[in-house]
Amino acid sequence: MSEFEPQIVAFFCNWCTFTAADLAGTSRLAYPPNLKIVRVMCSGMVDPKYVIKAFLNGADGVLIGGCWPGDCHYINGNLKARRRVAHLTEILKQYGIGEDRFWLRWIAASEGTMLQEVAREMTEKIKALGPSPIKTQQEAA
């Protein structure tokens, strides 16, 4: 049997984390292909529904990447993201999707290496955890 390859949906802020992913690319810093990157204008615009939908559709992990506090292009979008993530984590946790599958990380535009590290770390972690417990469920539940 082939090794389990996690599917991670990654919502990256246009200004910092997405740029970091770009930088990682141009700097030839390889990171696991398990991340399916969705470019968003701000981590603060990641509606909880996007995260819920990703998990219901079988994502093994969701990663939100935003600018460091103080550096948000929209002043406090990242702080909103952090409160929302804390809130949503509590709800998802009750149904078996813990913090280990749902990450928020600050990665600045210049931190290509950090992006590489986080992507590796999260992929490894979820590999060890195994597939999402929702995998067996119907689509569009």
Added chain:
Amino acid sequence: MSNFTTVSYKKDELNKELATLLSALLEKKTVDGIMVPCRQPSGTVMQTLITDPVQTAQVDPFAPVAPVSSAKLASSLTAKPSGKKIALVMRSCEIRALIELVKLNQASLDNTLLIAQDCFGRYENKDFYALQEKGLTTESFIQAAQGGTTATDGLDVIEACTVCEHPVAANADIRLCLIGADAGTFSVEAASEKGEQAIKDMGLSGSDNAGKRADAVKTLVAARQDAFTQKFNEYREKINSFQALEENMVKCVNCYNCRVACPVCYCKECVFVTDTFRHDGDQFLGWAQHKGTLKMPTDTVFYHLTRMTHIGNFCVGCGQCTSACPNDVNLTMAFRAAAKVSQDRFGYESGRSLDEAQPLTVFHDDELVEVTGQVK
């Protein structure tokens, strides 16, 4: 501030006493209108807006039924200023929901006099009617409830009420107190300056002490808290996966009655009735193809989880969602559980205070560091 006046009533005349007190508020022009549960000719009890003092004869605020949460009604009455003063006679869960709606700018307390009745719980509508047929009266219910039992003839108040730790409303101008009261009496408590003035207008002047009330409230609240802890733990143990959640919700038909009934579901237009969820046929077929099968209607668990994220910080545990569901989906515990974990995380309690900011409306640089675990 807090002072109590004890009022006695003769058998079958509790509502008459209450009517006298409330009509005084209209006669003295303390308020221009009173929204209060009233007996309708058909025998049911509904919130009713009274402007004519004579009409207070129908009041029955302690009737153990609440066909809708009056928080939404209070919102329609107050969201846009009418310039009129209104007394609102409401249960604790309704007042707590109203406070959240005020914070969401969907209601206002500027011209209101909040009158809270002690609450031993409510029956489902159909149970209430059935019990009335068999002779249940508001007074017989109160008597039994004061003695520690709300079950009558094999029917009990709704599950939400059996685990409600707020039988006494925290935020009110006046409280109509029954818990710990001697038989044939209730007391009127002034809980704010506004309330104190209004009570004078009612013609009451006493300042009795609360008697056995404090202890009785404490005992009742403790029992309800224990009951909640037990139900919460049972829920967490049983419904701890998406699979289990889906099983719990499997009878859901996406009628969305639960959100219409919910006093704190605040969105003016629910995203689930927008084009976002009006999928095309080929989309459904695509999903079905993926697995070979697709349960329809779709998006039910998605809907409930989304609602949990929207109102997790606000749910007041009123049980209206469960009451409104035509398919007996047990929603109350799912939503109370979501509320418990989200509110605990932020140290917030829905309806506790007007001055507490709703958790998702404030953001600080130096908080929740544990979410990312990263410090610069």
